[in-house]
Amino acid sequence: MKLPGLKTFRHGVHPPEQKSDTCNAPIRQFPFAPLLALPLGQHLGRPSVPCAAEGTPVQRGQVIAEADGDFSVPLHAPATGRIRRIAPMPGIAGRMVPAIYLEPQPGSTQEVADATPCPLETATPDEILAAIQAAGIVGLGGAAFPTHVKLRVPEGRVADALIVNGAECEPYLTTDHRVMLEQREDVLLGIRYVLKATGARRAIVAVEANKPDAAAHLRAALDPGGPVSVEVLGVKYPQGAEKMLIQALLDRAVPPGELPIAVGALCINVATCAEIGRLLPRGRGIQERIVTVTGPAVVRKGNYRVPIGTPLRFLLDHVGTQGELSRVFLGGPMMGAAASSLDISLSKGTSGVVAFGTEDARASQPRSYPCIRCGYCVDACPMFLNPAQLGLLARNEAFDRMADDHHLMDCFECGCCSFVCPSHLPLVQSFRVAKAAVRKANKP
Amino acid sequence: MSAAGRTLEIGSSPHFLSGYDVGVIMRNVILALIPTVLFAVVAFGLAALATLVVAVASCVATEWVAGRVRGEPGSLGDGSVVITGLLYGLTLPPGSPLWVVALGGIVGVGLGKSLFGGLGRNPFNPALVGRAFLQAAVPVAMTTYGPAFAPGRFTSLPSATLALPFARPEFDTWSGATPLSRWKFGGELTGAEELAFGFVGGSTGETCALLIALGGLYLIARNMMSWRIPLAMLGTVGLASAALHALAPDTYPPAAFMLLSGGLMLGATFMATDMVASPLTHAGCWIYGALMGAIVVTIRIWGAMPEGVMYAILLGNAASPLIERMVQPRVFGARPARAAP
Numbered sequence: 001m002k003l004p005g006l007k008t009f010r011h012g013v014h015p016p017e018q019k020s021d022t023c024n025a026p027i028r029q030f031p032f033a034p035l036l037a038l039p040l041g042q043h044l045g046r047p048s049v050p051c052a053a054e055g056t057p058v059q060r061g062q063v064i065a066e067a068d069g070d071f072s073v074p075l076h077a078p079a080t081g082r083i084r085r086i087a088p089m090p091g092i093a094g095r096m097v098p099a100i101y102l103e104p105q106p107g108s109t110q111e112v113a114d115a116t117p118c119p120l121e122t123a124t125p126d127e128i129l130a131a132i133q134a135a136g137i138v139g140l141g142g143a144a145f146p147t148h149v150k151l152r153v154p155e156g157r158v159a160d161a162l163i164v165n166g167a168e169c170e171p172y173l174t175t176d177h178r179v180m181l182e183q184r185e186d187v188l189l190g191i192r193y194v195l196k197a198t199g200a201r202r203a204i205v206a207v208e209a210n211k212p213d214a215a216a217h218l219r220a221a222l223d224p225g226g227p228v229s230v231e232v233l234g235v236k237y238p239q240g241a242e243k244m245l246i247q248a249l250l251d252r253a254v255p256p257g258e259l260p261i262a263v264g265a266l267c268i269n270v271a272t273c274a275e276i277g278r279l280l281p282r283g284r285g286i287q288e289r290i291v292t293v294t295g296p297a298v299v300r301k302g303n304y305r306v307p308i309g310t311p312l313r314f315l316l317d318h319v320g321t322q323g324e325l326s327r328v329f330l331g332g333p334m335m336g337a338a339a340s341s342l343d344i345s346l347s348k349g350t351s352g353v354v355a356f357g358t359e360d361a362r363a364s365q366p367r368s369y370p371c372i373r374c375g376y377c378v379d380a381c382p383m384f385l386n387p388a389q390l391g392l393l394a395r396n397e398a399f400d401r402m403a404d405d406h407h408l409m410d411c412f413e414c415g416c417c418s419f420v421c422p423s424h425l426p427l428v429q430s431f432r433v434a435k436a437a438v439r440k441a442n443k444p
Numbered sequence: 445m446s447a448a449g450r451t452l453e454i455g456s457s458p459h460f461l462s463g464y465d466v467g468v469i470m471r472n473v474i475l476a477l478i479p480t481v482l483f484a485v486v487a488f489g490l491a492a493l494a495t496l497v498v499a500v501a502s503c504v505a506t507e508w509v510a511g512r513v514r515g516e517p518g519s520l521g522d523g524s525v526v527i528t529g530l531l532y533g534l535t536l537p538p539g540s541p542l543w544v545v546a547l548g549g550i551v552g553v554g555l556g557k558s559l560f561g562g563l564g565r566n567p568f569n570p571a572l573v574g575r576a577f578l579q580a581a582v583p584v585a586m587t588t589y590g591p592a593f594a595p596g597r598f599t600s601l602p603s604a605t606l607a608l609p610f611a612r613p614e615f616d617t618w619s620g621a622t623p624l625s626r627w628k629f630g631g632e633l634t635g636a637e638e639l640a641f642g643f644v645g646g647s648t649g650e651t652c653a654l655l656i657a658l659g660g661l662y663l664i665a666r667n668m669m670s671w672r673i674p675l676a677m678l679g680t681v682g683l684a685s686a687a688l689h690a691l692a693p694d695t696y697p698p699a700a701f702m703l704l705s706g707g708l709m710l711g712a713t714f715m716a717t718d719m720v721a722s723p724l725t726h727a728g729c730w731i732y733g734a735l736m737g738a739i740v741v742t743i744r745i746w747g748a749m750p751e752g753v754m755y756a757i758l759l760g761n762a763a764s765p766l767i768e769r770m771v772q773p774r775v776f777g778a779r780p781a782r783a784a785p
Contacts, residue, residue: 015460094454171460243776253777327453338454354459369466369522370564375670375724376464383776388724407775415458422464423564429456 008234036309076285079104141269144349160264167240170332190277323357377417387417394430470523476659489597491539499533502549510558532571534649639704660713676733
């Protein structure tokens with residue numbers, strides 16, 4: 001869908017949206033699995049530190065692992081029950097990661113243990129940021145960056161505009177769409193908290209044009225002269241990337257290597273905002289998140305409010321799958337990660353589970369050819385890099401030249417280049433390897 | 445059914461692909477060439493057919509052998525060598541001695557493509573490498589053109605076509621002249637309508653400008669060809685020759701003649717746009733196209749030869765890596781950002 005006159009960014013791609021199966025499905029509560037597995041490192045930064053011993057009973061909402069310093073968040077019990085073990089579990093990439101296993105107690109009322117509320121009217125900006133950390137809130141769009149760190153305006157900088165990201169440009173995902181429709185009051189209250197915490201004067205909720213109902217629903221609750229507005233953007237991937245949002249909405253380009261605050265902007269995901277508005281007034285921590293469960297192999301596709309730590313196997317068994325599963329992605333198909341096993345569990349950053357059967361997956365692995373220099377990738381890259389040239393250098397492991405001459409580190413791995421490549425070259429994958437090598441080499 | 449007990453496949457994101465495919469692009473280029481090929485056979489009869497069949501066969505055979513030697517036996521599957529063969533055949537005079545056609549195909553694909561490692565690694569357009577080799581090796585065969593729509597073209601081949609290798613064939617029974625050589629050596633202009641519709645002599649596939657443009661527009665509409673390169677090349681030729689013609693109408697031919705005659709349309713549309721041998725970036729495409737257009741005008745107007753498209757494209761190919769080095773895309777945000785209020 002391409003409407004003229006809508007704001008957007010330059011370049012990018014139009015993957016099939018695949019949202020129609022779930023965009024009208026109301027959010028439904030997901031039951032507790034018999035055993036929840038909670039990784040301690042669900043967020044970027046330092047993993048949480050367990051503070052409840054094996055065998056102890058815990059109440060839903062109680063902190064079971066504390067933040068390890070500022071660049072970290074605590075972890076709350078998603079259910080009333082008992083800590084079974086504190087032991088490694090399979091992580092998404094197949095490596096074992098430290099985790100807490102929690103067994104929900106059948107028959108419990110599952111009443112939530114709230115901590116101290118953080119009232120909007122009286123709290124100071126620092127208190128709001130502290131409350132966001134205490135609630136264990138991280139970016140729910142997928143990156144899982146600790147929100148209180150992201151919202152802290154550095155000394156000497158001013159946040160002019162807050163951008164609330166409801167673009168949801170990834171195919172298949174509809175969680176932000178449903179949150180905007182069903183949790184409007186939480187979103188708007190969350191925005192007020194964040195405006196106060198950051199000192200920003202205005203907030204713009206960015207919605208792609210394929211969600212007109214969400215934009216209209218939000219607009220209906222806004223004062224015309226108020227600090228919050230809704231802007232409808234063109235449908236294009238990766239519209240929801242921070243730099244693309246800022247370009248489209250504010251016509252400002254974040255310079256290479258800089259954060260949005262360099263141009264006076266802050267970005268926050270709309271679902272993260274809704275959690276702030278929902279949790280802070282009650283002094284509550286994150287125990288569940290909204291997940292789109294979909295894909296050709298899923299029987300009961302929909303949007304579910306799933307307890308953190310729910311094993312993937314339980315989740316897929318519950319919604320039902322048809323045929324043999326071949327590939328399961330956590331997050332969307334453009335930037336999400338492929339699950340290595342069904343023994344991993346859902347974490348705070350998991351916005352979607354997309355499952356494919358054997359037949360769908362085979363069709364997605366076509367023959368690869370040498371680069372024919374067609375330039376499709378150059379026209380697709382939203383960062384204006386030269387992926388073809390970078391790919392060539394990556395083959396020769398010329399990582400330094402990639403970084404020094406071709407802006408490798410500005411690649412945010414959106415996947416547009418690999419998506420359009422008619423030779424089916426693993427461009428993004430080779431850039432990930434190269435970026436890791438450059439980071440390692442630059443470490444003292 | 446339970447999801448349990450199954451090994452999952454993993455891979456790096458993105459897990460979605462657009463469906464673009466090198467094989468699909470190549471097949472579309474072949475499709476876009478079909479009108480030109482059909483017109484060549486209609487205009488030049490068996491002579492064109494024989495030239496094209498031998499051109500494609502020699503290129504495909506060379507690629508087949510080279511692919512085995514390189515250890516890539518599947519290299520015919522992408523279809524690119526069929527395009528090379530067709531384009532190569534279309535640049536030759538119809539009814540060229542068939543051993544010459546085969547030799548040029550072997551040289552073009554062998555030296556122009558396989559030697560550099562096959563698809564995606566040829567610095568020059570392989571079809572033109574073969575053509576340029578023949579221009580130097582067998583200049584008489586490469587400058588002897590038959591007339592279009594000759595009677596009897598569907599029943600007999602020119603005598604030189606079936607000549608034995610290295611024999612001195614008799615060309616004179618069939619000689620005609622191209623519009624460019626008639627202008628260069630006789631000062632005689634051909635009308636634009638004749639050129640556009642292809643009622644003229646010339647290389648097998650260069651004569652009908654309209655059908656060539658049709659194929660090009662199809663590929664541009666399908667996003668399988670750069671529109672910037674032909675526009676820059678044709679635009680440069682058009683503007684330069686219009687300016688020259690305005691200065692001295694008696695000395696220099698009008699722009700329409702320059703644009704529609706010779707191999708310019710075929711070259712600008714299907715050969716200058718060879719993805720492998722042209723720049724990736726938009727700015728690079730403009731510079732590359734303009735450079736080739738300037739060389740065409742220079743050779744045609746002031747050079748010793750009537751036609752210069754082949755050399756213009758080969759020189760453009762040679763300059764392409766340098767052009768690209770000069771005009772890398774400017775990374776997002778590198779331009780001065782507007783300051784926050």
